[in-house]
Amino acid sequence: MGYRRIDGRAPDELRPIKMALGVLDKADGSAYVEQGGTKVLVAVYGPREVHPRHLASPEGSIIRCRYHMAPFSTQERKNPAPSRREIELSKVIRQALTPAMFLELYPRTTIDIFAEVLQADGGTRCACVTACSLALADAGIPLKGLVASCAAGKYQDQIMLDLNDVEDKGCQADLPVAWLSTTGEITLLQLNGLLTEDEFREALSLALKGCRQIYEIQRETLMNYYMAPAKELVSEVGQEGSK
Secondary structure, rough: OOOOOOOOOOOEEEEEEEEEEOOOOOEEEEEEEEOOOEEEEEEEEEEEOOOOOOOOOOOOOEEEEEOOOOOOOOOOOOOOOHHHHHHHHHHHHHHHHHEEEEEHOOEEEEEEEEEEEEEOOHHHHHHHHEEEEEHHOOOOOEEOOEEEEEEEEEEOOOEOOOHHHHHHHOOOOEEEEEEEEOOEEEEEOOOOOOOOHHHHHHHHHHHHHHHHHHHHHHHHHHHHHHHHHHHHHHHHHHHHHHH
């Protein structure tokens, strides 16, 4: 039997993932992603008029992204005020999503993205990137492709995929990656900790494998969400025709 992690997974195995679309009625687009114990909710508004107006760009829409961890998302109550880490990850998530978007189609507008971490169990930035991409698609914003995100890391001298909270806190290195499905472009690549060149290549390959698996779940979620009404309509028409 091969190496098994503290939660029973193999080193190259993702945590169980659940995704849902259209979970917020008041937003233009929304998505929920649950990856292991990490749970994130994203709302997208726009494209809409920029306020204050002097921030508007004639060259295209501007992206405003807010990553926030709810006070109840961790074992100890978190201060609800935005931390330096949250401000940094807001920028990281925005930069990971921007290459997938046709911002030039919407000059002098803004697209606002709100990512709320409801429960943190490792990999929150990656789960938020994945959920944000789904929420943008749900909002009807044209995309070059979906952005899927996953991390690999080194824990107890073992390279492994999709670290949970215990592994993340005790890891020797963490490598979050975001991947644009249509072009294969890497839109996010960060390294926290130290890896040898061979370890880096192994971790990157593993993270990209995870991104591809997550993309397939994103695609299936989108298809099921938008095909379900069409199937119901066909069924209703068939029933009416048989009367």
